[in-house]
Amino acid sequence: MSSQPTRAPKPRRSSWSRRQFVGSGAIASLLAALGFGKSASGSALRRADAADSIYTRLLGVRPHLPGHGHTTVVGGSRMPPEVMRAMAEANEEFVDMHELFDAAGRRLAEVTRAEAGLVTSGSFASLILGAAACLTGTDQDRIVALPHPTWPKRECLMQTAHRISYDRAFRAAGMEIVEAESREDFKNAINENTAMICGLASWERKPDHTPDIMLPEEIIAIGKGAGVPVFIDTASELPPAENLTRHVKMGADLVAISGGKGIRGPQGTGILVGRADLIEAASLHAFPHSNLGRGMKVGKEEVIGLIVALNRFLELDHAAYQEEWTRNAKYLSDRLQGIDGLKAEYVRGLMTPLGYDAVRLTWDQKRIPLTPDEARQRLRDGSPRIIYAGDLFITRNLENGEEVVVARRLREFFAQEASRGGQDA
DSSP: OSSSSSOOOOOOSSSSSSSHHHHHHHHHHHHHHHTTSSSSHHHHHHHHHHHGGGGHHHOOOOOOOESOOOOOGGGOOOOHHHHHHHEEEEEETOOOOHHHHHHHHHHHHHHHSSSSEEEESSHHHHHHHHHHHHHTTTTHHHHHHHHHHOSSEEEEEEEEGGGOOOOHHHHHHTOOOEEEHHHHHHHHHOOTTTEEEEEEEEEEEOOOTTTSSSHHHHHHHHHHHHHHOOOOOOTTTOOGGGTTTTTHHTOOOOEEEESSTTTTTTOEEEEEEHHHHHHHHHHHTTTTSSSSSSTOOOHHHHHHHHHHHHOOOOOOHHHHHHHHHHHHHHHHHHHTTTTTEEEEEEGGGGGGGTTOHHHHHHOOOOTTTOOOHHHHHHHHSSOOOOBTTTTTTEOOOOOOHHHHHHHHHHHHHHHHHHHHHHHOO
């Protein structure tokens, strides 16, 4: 791995022209199957009919219209057409994976202003590999020993508020979790066995943040003072685009970012960036080496898809892009007014846990005789299928045209339930 950010070499121009590439029979069939070349509204109408979905045709799994964020368990995000085209082109050729990972790592480092970078099989894999790096460095005997370290320096320290289920990544690497509730307890918990300190970047934007919860900048400063590597999990924090560099600039030793979600690369990819020595150690654990991370494989097509998606993300007009979410949220809220008992309130992103514009759906259960869980389940079971979480309907993942289909379905659903409630009264 290069220890300094360098500009990635320009890729060799394909011998095919773009017209020849897109016009080839196999690729054209693939793009047609994925719906490319159709209008946004046409795609929205097609997706409203689950029977026309490739998931339904092949496996009987019904797709849904998203009222959620870029959550992996409900599909993550959509890859843009240029990402899919790049992955299809990458499939046509063979490369040495060590060379590919080195080159991609240099590009990640350049973009994030880190010393070095590594493509991983998702941000969870980034957490495992980063933790492994902090446990072993480049010591080959220790690398082989994981996930069962025999040395005492294997503790991962985190504030209780920063501990979530993803701490399993650190435990999978062989770390022991040490929790501390208060600042004072946190500082006192650092000792000769502390191998790593970790923190969640998400606390920087959560509306329920309280002064007793430390933010990444403070955690990094404490780690620097104690000489302990600090790992910041910023998997879901894009946009804003400045979060690509924010925590590296703060001095974090390692940063994990999702390659899917906001970047909209392959959902099974991730980014690990940070100190050159730690990234070198992480890469020794990772595919294509046969160590702890060998099963966390990333294909050549996915590497290219991630880099193309990242390059695209850097060129986006993010303000205009986010304005689409705002317009869709306001449209949805407006279309759901006037239904007896229903309150559909537009909520700005700053006031939501995920930081995205949303519509808060609440109702008088005497007029609409459904619990929130029952309503979500009926919408999930209905047609078109709609999935959202809690009381917030997030518009981030809707393509233009889908907001119309969603509004029509929600209005029909709640109006019918309100009518039923009136008849039962």
